[in-house]
Amino acid sequence: MKLFPPKSIVLALYVLLPIGCDLPKVRELKPIQVASVKQESTKSEIEVVSRITAAPWTEESQLPIDWWELQYLGGTSIGYFHTEISQSGGMIRIQRKGVLSVGAKDSGVKLFVTDTRARELLNGELYDFHEKNTLDGEPVSSIVAIRDDDKLKLDLAQGEDGSKSTRFLDWKHGTWGVLGLQSMLMHDPIEPGERRTCDILNSSWDAIITLEVTASEPQKTPLADSQRSLIPIEVVSRIGEQESATRHWATEDGMIYKTISLGAQRLSSFRVSEELGKSVADEMSVAEQWTESAAYRGVLPTLTQRNATFQVESDRAKDLYKQFVKDSRQSLRSISPQLLEVSIADPRGTIPGSVPKQPESVYLESNFWMPADHEGITALASNMSSEIDSLNSVTGVLALAKRFSKAMETEEMQPTVKNALLTARRMRGDEKDQAILFATLLRQFKVPARLGFGIELQSTEQNLLLKVWTEAWTEDRWIPIDVSSGNWLSVDCIKMFHTAFAERNPYFHFLRVLEALRSMTVSLQPER
Numbered sequence: 001m002k003l004f005p006p007k008s009i010v011l012a013l014y015v016l017l018p019i020g021c022d023l024p025k026v027r028e029l030k031p032i033q034v035a036s037v038k039q040e041s042t043k044s045e046i047e048v049v050s051r052i053t054a055a056p057w058t059e060e061s062q063l064p065i066d067w068w069e070l071q072y073l074g075g076t077s078i079g080y081f082h083t084e085i086s087q088s089g090g091m092i093r094i095q096r097k098g099v100l101s102v103g104a105k106d107s108g109v110k111l112f113v114t115d116t117r118a119r120e121l122l123n124g125e126l127y128d129f130h131e132k133n134t135l136d137g138e139p140v141s142s143i144v145a146i147r148d149d150d151k152l153k154l155d156l157a158q159g160e161d162g163s164k165s166t167r168f169l170d171w172k173h174g175t176w177g178v179l180g181l182q183s184m185l186m187h188d189p190i191e192p193g194e195r196r197t198c199d200i201l202n203s204s205w206d207a208i209i210t211l212e213v214t215a216s217e218p219q220k221t222p223l224a225d226s227q228r229s230l231i232p233i234e235v236v237s238r239i240g241e242q243e244s245a246t247r248h249w250a251t252e253d254g255m256i257y258k259t260i261s262l263g264a265q266r267l268s269s270f271r272v273s274e275e276l277g278k279s280v281a282d283e284m285s286v287a288e289q290w291t292e293s294a295a296y297r298g299v300l301p302t303l304t305q306r307n308a309t310f311q312v313e314s315d316r317a318k319d320l321y322k323q324f325v326k327d328s329r330q331s332l333r334s335i336s337p338q339l340l341e342v343s344i345a346d347p348r349g350t351i352p353g354s355v356p357k358q359p360e361s362v363y364l365e366s367n368f369w370m371p372a373d374h375e376g377i378t379a380l381a382s383n384m385s386s387e388i389d390s391l392n393s394v395t396g397v398l399a400l401a402k403r404f405s406k407a408m409e410t411e412e413m414q415p416t417v418k419n420a421l422l423t424a425r426r427m428r429g430d431e432k433d434q435a436i437l438f439a440t441l442l443r444q445f446k447v448p449a450r451l452g453f454g455i456e457l458q459s460t461e462q463n464l465l466l467k468v469w470t471e472a473w474t475e476d477r478w479i480p481i482d483v484s485s486g487n488w489l490s491v492d493c494i495k496m497f498h499t500a501f502a503e504r505n506p507y508f509h510f511l512r513v514l515e516a517l518r519s520m521t522v523s524l525q526p527e528r
Helices: 006-014 181-187 274-289 375-384 394-407 420-426 431-444 507-517
Strands: 065-073 076-088 091-104 108-120 126-135 138-148 151-158 163-170 195-202 207-215 219-222 227-239 242-250 256-261 267-272 294-297 307-314 330-336 339-345 449-458 463-474 477-482 493-499 520-524
Touching (some): 065 274, 091 126, 181 207, 375 394, 394 463, 431 449, 431 463, 449 507, 449 520, 463 493, 463 507, 477 493
Antiparallel strands (some): 108 126, 195 207, 256 267, 294 463, 307 520, 449 463, 463 477
C-alpha cells in the first residue's frame, strides 16, 4: 500500500468524487471552463436548462441496492467507498462508508474513515443525516443534521477536543441530499446534449452548492476492471465565487461509473464489482491490523520438543472451539466457550490414513494466485525437482522443500499477497509468498497442496503472530511444512484453519486470524 505526503491528506479528506458534490476547502480556485455541447436533446428548452425538483429518485422495488467505488490519487489506489441504500420505517436509508489511505513514508500509513448515514422521505427530500470522520481512529469531525421544512440545522464537532458549533442553512425544496449528483441522475437520467442545474448538499463545505451539468455523446470508457459505453458528463460546482470541475461517465439509467477531478488534485473514482470492492476493503483492513499480536504467558516450547499442550483464552469469542481446526497433528478440548486446550503432536509421529485418503480436486487446481499450469511455474518445478527420485513420498516432498528454502531469499512479512508467478520470477518473498509458491509447485507436480493458517510463538518477544505454511498430501496424510526453513512445522505453531486458496479475494483468510488475535491469550501447559 503506497504512502502519501501530508498535503495529500487534506485532498483525500474533502474531495469525495463519486457523488460529484464535495470540493476541497481551499481559498482560491481558478474557474474551469466546460466545452460547449451541441444541443441534441429532444426535450424543450425549458426542460433542457432547469432546476430538477425533488421526487422519488429510486423505486421501492429496486431496493436494496449497493455499490463499490475504488478511489485513486495520481493513478495510485488510496481506498474505497461502499454505498448501501435500503428502505425501512417508511424512509429511504443511505449508509456510505469510505476508507482512504494517507500518510508519509516516515510516519507510516494512516486511514481516514468517513461514515455517513442519512434518511430521506419517500418523495426524495432529505430528513436527517449523521457524518463522522476519523483519522487512525481519532475523531476529525462530525456533523448531525436535521431538516425542519425550509431550514437545515447542522451541529458540528471538530478535532480531538470536540469543539462544537451550530449552523442553519436555508433549504430549498428540490435540493438533493447526501448522494447529490448520483441521486439526481438516478431520478431523471440525463441525455446526450442536455444541460441542467441543480442544488445539492455538500457536507465537506457544510453548505448547499449549485451544479451545472452538461452531457455529451456516449463513448467507450475504460474502467478499473472493464470497458463500456458511457455518457460523459461535465459538472461545474459553484459556491459563492468559487468553482471546481469534475467529469463523470454514467450509464443511460444514470448510474455513475467513473469520475475524475479536472483540477490539480488528480483524484479519480471507478465503480467496480462487489468482489473487487470487498477485496480492496479486506486488504486495507489487513494493513490496518497487520501488527496485531496475541499475549503469551509462561515458558516457550524447546526446539526439540515433540509435543505441546496450550491453553487458549479469548474474552470475545462466543465459541473459541470453532475458531480452530482438529486434524492428525492437532487435537482440541473445549473447557468453556472462551477457553480451549490445544494439544499438538510432532507430525512425524502422526498415523497415516487418519484423514480422508482422497483430497478434493480443488487442492490440485491452478487459479489466479497459484497458476500451477503456467510455463514459468513448470520451468521452475523442473529445475527444482532434478535428482529427486519421487515426490510421492514424505522424503521427496521434504527434499524439495529444503531445496526450495535454500533457493529463496526471505523478506520481512508484508500485508499484501503476491501471485506465485511473481514470487517465482523474483525468487524472493516473505513467509506467505513462499508458502503460496511452494503449494503451486506441488500442484504442478500433481501433489495436492493447501495453505495452513494459524498463530506462531515468537521466541524473541514472547508474543504470537500470524503464521502461514504449506501442507502437502503424500503417503495418505497431510504433511505440514514450514517452507521458509524447509522443515516440518514445529509444535510452537497452532493451526486455526486450512484453505485451497482458490478465492480471488485472499485477504479475508488473513483477517480471520488477525481479528481473532486481538483478544487471545495463550499459555503453555506443563508436561504431564
